[in-house]
Amino acid sequence: MGRKYKFIVLFVLALATFPKEMFSQFYNGHQLRFGKNRVQYNDLYWEYYRFPRYDTYFYLDGKNLARYASKVIDEELKNMEDFFSHSLDSRIIFLIYNKHSEFKQSNIGLVSGSEETNLGGSAKIINNKVFIYYEGDHRKFVKQIRAAIAEVLFIDIMFGGNFRQRVSSSALLTVPDWYYKGLISYLTEDWNFEIENKIKDALENGKLRKFNHLKDEEAVIAGHAIWYFISKNYGSGVIPNILYLTRINKNVESGFYMCWD
Known part of the structure; x- marks a missing residue:
């Protein structure tokens, strides 16, 4: 096994053992176009609250x-910026759907690959726009917001603040699913017995052998385990440095050498 992958195996194996708002409004069907070729079942009349760094858009009964x-x-924006030691320059626009069914009926689902950036989680992110929905559970709603903000910051750090930078950076840097989806999961949910049992089950059943090709839940839990291990053993403060080294070297393994060495 190559040296550059040893740290991954050891990490996983170790874990197996233990202001006042301003008000304005706009009409969605006319002024915002997020998707293509999907029927809009109901045109929504959007309103929004404006804050210094973000807007929250809502519609009927969503105030x-x-x-x-x-x-x-x-x-959460303050907490995540403190964690990453990075501040966003651009304004974030949050569009909030009252129900998941209304989110699914919207026209944001069909976008070209060049417009959409969605690394993981249930929120959908298109440039500086974040689309979230309420599922009847405030805890899940908070978790969704937290994950979305973490994702926006990750994108900004790794791929740049504007669309052109993101396209050029993404062409040079390939980040495996376990790396970014695991990090978003780590930042969104504390380590618990459910995650621990999932990682143990994945190890026992050989699901983590092709580590850099993991997808879906295996990628999430394996990546979560790695970032958790790093935080417990080296301190969470090294994580922004790992991201920085990964970005400047255009190589995922290089960021971890600071821990491994």
Whole structure:
């Protein structure tokens, strides 16, 4: 086994053992076009609250949910920027759907690959726009917001703040699923027995052998385990440095050498 993959195996094996808002409004069907060739079952009349660094858009009966989301966004944005030691320059636009079914009926699902950036989680991210929905559970809603903000910051750090930078950077840097999906999961959910049992099951059943080709849940839990291990053994403060070294060297393994060596 090559040296550059040894740290992955050891990490996983180790884990197996143990302001006042301003108000405005716009009409979705006319002014915003996010998707292509999908029927809009109901045109939505959007309104929004404007804050210094982000907007929260809502529609009929969604005002209270938008107010709640705004408080969560304010807190989570600060927490995530502190964690990454990185501040966003661009404004984020959050569009909040009252129900998952209404989110699915929207026209944002069909976008070209060059427009959409969605690394993981249930939120959909298109440039600086984040689309989230309420499932009837405030804890899940907060988790979705937290994951979306983490994802936006990750994209900004690794691929640049504007669309042109992202296209050029993504052509040079390939990040495996376990790396980014695992990091988003690590930042979104604390380590728990469910995750631990999943990683043990994956190890026992040989699901992690082709590590850099992991997809879906295996990628999430394996990556979560690695970032958790790094945090416990080296401190969470090294994670922004790992991302930085990965970006400048255009190589995932190089970022981990600072821990491995």
